[in-house]
Amino acid sequence: MGRRQRLVSTSILRAIFKPARSKDGEKRPGLLSRILAFFSVFQLSLSRYRAELFRKLRNETWEIEEEAYTESFRSPSHGKRTDLISVGDLGYSGSTFFASPNSKYLIKSLPRQFEQSFFRDRLLKPYVEHMQLNPTSLLVRITDLLYAPSASIGAALGVAPNHHIVMENILYGKSSCAKDCQDEWETYDLKPNDYFYPERDVAGGRLAPESVKERLIDEFPDKIRVTIDEKEELVSQITRDTKILQDNNAVDYSIFLVRYPASASSTENGKIPTPPGRGSPWRSGIASRDGEWIYRAILLDFFWAKDAIQAQALTGLVNTFNFMKWGRDHGPMSITTTSDEYRTRFLRMIDDMVEVPDSAGQPSGQVPETLIEEV
Structure with missing residues (x-):
């Protein structure tokens, strides 16, 4: 240091x-x-x-x-x-x-x-x-x-x-793996990517260098494949968690997803240790249906309020971009949208990225209608 x-x-x-x-x-x-x-x-x-x-x-x-x-x-x-x-x-x-x-x-x-x-x-x-x-x-x-x-x-x-x-730190346990195992741990900081990001979207994305744009949003290139019960548990818990964020006008939060090969779940000294404190399935690790991956997930970065002065100022900036048209109507940024709308898009993102088998045994991304109605 x-x-x-x-x-x-x-x-x-x-x-x-x-x-x-x-x-x-x-x-x-x-x-x-x-x-x-x-x-x-x-x-x-x-x-x-x-x-x-x-x-x-x-x-x-x-x-x-x-x-x-x-x-x-x-x-x-x-x-x-x-x-x-x-x-x-x-x-x-x-x-x-x-x-x-x-x-x-x-x-x-x-x-x-x-x-x-x-x-x-x-x-x-x-x-x-x-x-x-x-x-x-x-x-x-x-x-x-x-x-x-x-x-x-x-x-x-x-x-x-x-x-x-x-x-x-839900990456706790990574250092107990061998070096080649540690290299296989993947992390994704995910939020709805269909918002307007000026650094990425305006004037062909020339407002910021590539090194900055790469850190704006992650994209998960796969699906989280779990059982129906495990998806219901995840969506139900995130629905409850995001409700208090919505009630307090928070936006721009993300889900931090970790996955590592299931073959790495045991080391020479035993199983990979889990984060400290009271365990919960998505902290300790959920195995994918095919037995290939272990997933962990938490919600992060819920410190931006829609009614903060900075958010209001950026809302004015986005309106200016849209007035000038810059080729199209850009819509809101993730930090200038309403907390209700952000939560709706966030839960839709979770629903889309988690895949479960339907009654015929085929993959399906649909969450039960009762959970969607909670939003």
Whole structure:
């Protein structure tokens, strides 16, 4: 890692290992602490947001043992604090990612203020309530929210993120495979691809280089082949999960799909380990009907609100593109459409990509009518 990444890693680890307070919430930093924090550039002073709330989620809802959770951030060989593993910039939003030393958890920065405030002030309460009622929900399990309680030069300049989420890693277990096995794991970050993406669609797609356009949307070149019951379970759960996103005006979320060869499901040391905490079929792994693949899936990136100022501004930009015509009417972007319409297209995408046998034994992509009516 570079110097900047090491300092950001140190900030995250200090927050995680900071002794817990007896009451939820943080005591307001003193004047001297705020002055020192203000002049920080990369190594910000971070704290846990609503620490007791997230601890309860970890321990009671997801059945993650607290000591094991904390130890995930220590060196597995020395039992001491160590740098997090830099996973680089994986997101189009500019987010940076780290992994815990044992790869059980990912740490993602939230560099945009409107994403931070949307999750913290608006979505967190319904998210927690939904998780408590649906412990096998496929919404990604966010185990901690770290934030900087004091202003700093680094955050103001945008060189150091002042908010991070710690979340489960459904790729956990990949590193237990041999190198050739790891190369066979496939990941897809999927959202409806029939929206308007200016970087891809306007003026022949010349608004952005190919390296940027490649990260806009993934396409799954196959079908998920499972039983009827497994498809019903998947669609039913995603229908419930996306309902709270719709109710809170969230758009642009995606399903993160992992698949790896079923032949790799066992290693020399036993079976490939599954993500930590309470198990659920689509987290632990669903075998394809033909026995060729193991699938895992969760819902990610539900931090963009349709009524955010940025979304409203982009809606105006899209309307301008359409007024000028640029050859055709482009329609909405995934970040400017309504939450109702986005959810409808998202569920249709899930329905189309999962293939089950019909009563005659032939492949079918249709989901039961009762589940479609729920939308």
